[in-house]
Amino acid sequence: xxxxxxxxxxxxxxxxxxxxxxxxxxxxxxxxxxxxxxxxxxxxxxxxxxxxxxxxxxxxxxxxxxxxxxxxxxxxxxxxxxxxxxxxxxxxxxxxxxxxxxxxxxxxxxxxxxxxxxxxxxxxxxxxxxxxxxxxxxxxxxxxxxxxxxxxxxxxxxxxxxxxxxxxxxxxxxxxxxxxxxxxxxxxxxxxxxxxxxxxxxxxxxxxxxxxxxxxxxxxxxxxxxxxxxxxxxxxxxxxxx
Amino acid sequence: xxxxxxxxxxxxxxxxxxxxxxxxxxxxxxxxxxxxxxxxxxxxxxxxxxxxxxxxxxxxxxxxxxxxxxxxxxxxxxxxxxxxxxxxxxxxxxxxxxxxxxxxxxxxxxxxxxxxxxxxxxxxxxxxxxxxxxxxxxxxxxxxxxxxxxxxxxxxxxxxxxxxxxxxxxxxxxxxxxxxxxxxxxxxxxxxxxxxxxxxxxxxxxxxxxxxxxxxxxxxxxxxxxxxxxxxxxx
Ligand SMILES: Nc1ncnc2c1ncn2[C@@H]1O[C@H](COP(=O)(O)OP(=O)(O)O)[C@@H](O)[C@H]1O
Ligand SMILES: [Mg+2]
Numbered sequence: 001x002x003x004x005x006x007x008x009x010x011x012x013x014x015x016x017x018x019x020x021x022x023x024x025x026x027x028x029x030x031x032x033x034x035x036x037x038x039x040x041x042x043x044x045x046x047x048x049x050x051x052x053x054x055x056x057x058x059x060x061x062x063x064x065x066x067x068x069x070x071x072x073x074x075x076x077x078x079x080x081x082x083x084x085x086x087x088x089x090x091x092x093x094x095x096x097x098x099x100x101x102x103x104x105x106x107x108x109x110x111x112x113x114x115x116x117x118x119x120x121x122x123x124x125x126x127x128x129x130x131x132x133x134x135x136x137x138x139x140x141x142x143x144x145x146x147x148x149x150x151x152x153x154x155x156x157x158x159x160x161x162x163x164x165x166x167x168x169x170x171x172x173x174x175x176x177x178x179x180x181x182x183x184x185x186x187x188x189x190x191x192x193x194x195x196x197x198x199x200x201x202x203x204x205x206x207x208x209x210x211x212x213x214x215x216x217x218x219x220x221x222x223x224x225x226x227x228x229x230x231x232x233x234x235x236x237x238x239x240x241x242x
Numbered sequence: 243x244x245x246x247x248x249x250x251x252x253x254x255x256x257x258x259x260x261x262x263x264x265x266x267x268x269x270x271x272x273x274x275x276x277x278x279x280x281x282x283x284x285x286x287x288x289x290x291x292x293x294x295x296x297x298x299x300x301x302x303x304x305x306x307x308x309x310x311x312x313x314x315x316x317x318x319x320x321x322x323x324x325x326x327x328x329x330x331x332x333x334x335x336x337x338x339x340x341x342x343x344x345x346x347x348x349x350x351x352x353x354x355x356x357x358x359x360x361x362x363x364x365x366x367x368x369x370x371x372x373x374x375x376x377x378x379x380x381x382x383x384x385x386x387x388x389x390x391x392x393x394x395x396x397x398x399x400x401x402x403x404x405x406x407x408x409x410x411x412x413x414x415x416x417x418x419x420x421x422x423x424x425x426x427x428x429x430x431x432x433x434x435x436x437x438x439x440x441x442x443x444x445x446x447x448x449x450x451x452x453x454x455x456x457x458x459x460x461x462x463x464x465x466x467x468x469x470x471x472x473x474x475x476x477x
Binding site (some may be wrong): 010048051053054055072073074075076077081083085086087088091092095100103104105108 | 245249253254255330331333334336337338339340341476477
């Protein structure tokens, strides 16, 4: 079958230091895939390669069957993304930011609806410069979904949100996945965040996806639950920092 | 104006540059009248010979125009080009499914067009006012000739273009270092050099055109370099 996202033998070095090596990833359409790894494990690096923002040193990757190096514009059109701390046009309102985004994508979308989905409908003409960290994060999600993408790539999307905000986001992701059929790849360095949203979790350590688990099934084979399993995988030979 | 330039314009706040242009206007106007009336206060000074005629006084105002608007270019380019391609902002820019060259092209057009047009508007207004009062109530010796007006406006055109060309070279330096300060510093140094050349040759209008052409060559290379750079950039 055609995967929504796939990578084979992916590698990336920065100035001779190999951050990702021989990374393989297969995500089916309709999945919510949690990408778990410590700070510095290389989650952002993998996401940037998928979007064509970084060129792999070796290996290949595809999103929606499109090659990440050669067909990056088409991928960018059909995916929504949030990478690290998102940036905006600070002097413009949330709605204007989304409108400009749509114009660059040459896509049709409903900014009001996207803002409502993330709970930012009340911000009106307020410039983004005045937004709190949580509001910015929600706006970033709105921007990622405004053009109704087929795949969402979200790098630590709930960073900086309060518990209620995290809950709301989780509901939103599940809604987008179930009702709209959007495939979601999201990363986190915090176990509980992915555990409750993802249908499958991949643990990134030492530059590759060392293990994949279904959070619903884990209790059967691993009495200690997800946490014990995660610590065992990550603990095998140190951290991702080298 | 194409779609990308329009989008660029929509998300760029032009207010600071408009304020800059509006502040440069009275300075240029004041300087022009000061220079034109100077011989009346110091009638016997030989050094002021060059300033006595209309070519001289307007020429010096054009020199100021080059300096001021090369700096406007550098400031605007630092904001819309250097900053936008630095760090996390570049991720946003590169996540649009639009050719990177085209986006940079739109930015360069906007900055170049805006700077050159403001230089022409600002300088044109100053010179227009001056020629009007010269016509009614001359400060400089001799009658105002139509030829002078044409040649002075042509020099303003060279000057406005030169400001843009110098700004472009300054941008290249700033872009390499990904630094706003470097852009502005390069702008100051380059325009000081150009203004020096211009003031020495103020009596020979054609030399400014030569200067413009000479500066346009490295500027074109700089622009080509910038296009290559954004194409292979990783963020
Ligand atoms: N542009 C870069 N230049 C050099 N090193 C980088 C660059 N980007 C990331 N790295 C390094 O790669 C490693 C992985 O980073 P990153 O992908 O951001 O990890 P994560 O998102 O999992 O926290 C880190 O050690 C980081 O320092
Ligand atoms: Mg990261």
